[in-house]
Amino acid sequence: MRKIALIALLSLPLFAGFFPQTVHTSIKSVKENTITLNKKFPVNGMSGVVIHNYGNGLTAITTRIAQTSSGGSTSLVSTDILHHEELPTIKTAISANDKVIGGYLYNNVLLLAPDADTYAKIISQHNKTWIHPDLFALYLSVEGEERPTKENLSHFARKYQVGLIYIVRKNSAVLLDPVSGKIISKKSMTNLPSVGAFPFYMRFEQIDSGWFGSEVKGNYYDTMETL
Known part of the structure; x- marks a missing residue:
């Protein structure tokens, strides 16, 4: 009986309440317009940001993505992360191993x-x-x-x-x-x-x-x- 209860508990979605939890994961693969995550978001429609590591301790948010299927597939939503006339536009393409924060700024x-x-x-x-x-x-x-x-x-x-x-x-x-x-x-x-x-x-x-x-x-x- 305890095993059944434990299995039921572990099978619950990542959020049991109204607000989804923030997810930290990474890009598994990129094929044309389909992006697969190593760890899927808890719900479809949830958006996140992609963070690229340029080396030498330099990282930047490059794009926004949103999950489109329960299997964890996502698609590109926007590359307009930060627009400022005095700053260069980030044009880095999404690549495997880029970090991802799902539910970015959800607080x-x-x-x-x-x-x-x-x-x-x-x-x-x-x-x-x-x-x-x-x-x-x-x-x-x-x-x-x-x-x-x-x-x-x-x-x-x-x-x-x-x-x-x-x-x-x-x-x-x-x-x-x-x-x-x-x-x-x-x-x-x-x-x-x-x-x-x-x-x-x-x-x-x-x-x-x-x-x-x-x-x-x-x-x-x-x-x-x-x-």
Whole structure:
């Protein structure tokens, strides 16, 4: 009986909770656009970064990848890791034995919630670096956008080093990886408000610049379902 219990325990996925664990592994092989890892990520859609060793103690993040199959195969997502006019663009190709960090920056989380009470409750339950939605609201205002989309969340995450988007939907919560654009985790939720602040909870009553904060109306839960 103890052996059965032990086997069941060992057969559990790498994360038993809502948040996937960060994975440290390396590239096993590269064949055209398919990249195989020595240790797969715990869930499909999870993104990571590839780190190349140039010798003499010099290493650099070269590309972003995302797992596409349960066998551990991944594909290239982006080579735009760091853009700066004063710095050279990294053009190093992925190669075997490059190091990989799956779930890079997953501890940095932006939470989109329907109200202040839900927001406060969630952040009190998890020890994460929470990126306040006020910052995202200001970003949308500057960009002249009215509501969250996968595209502006991806751009925001890259600019502000956000690893995950925690989204409260109607009766559920999901984790969106803004690099891959995939939902990587989901759980049910209860006792949520019937109507949420549109487009999401923030401390600003109104933001005057740009389109954001105008009289555009919408439904919080309907918006979250599109992400």
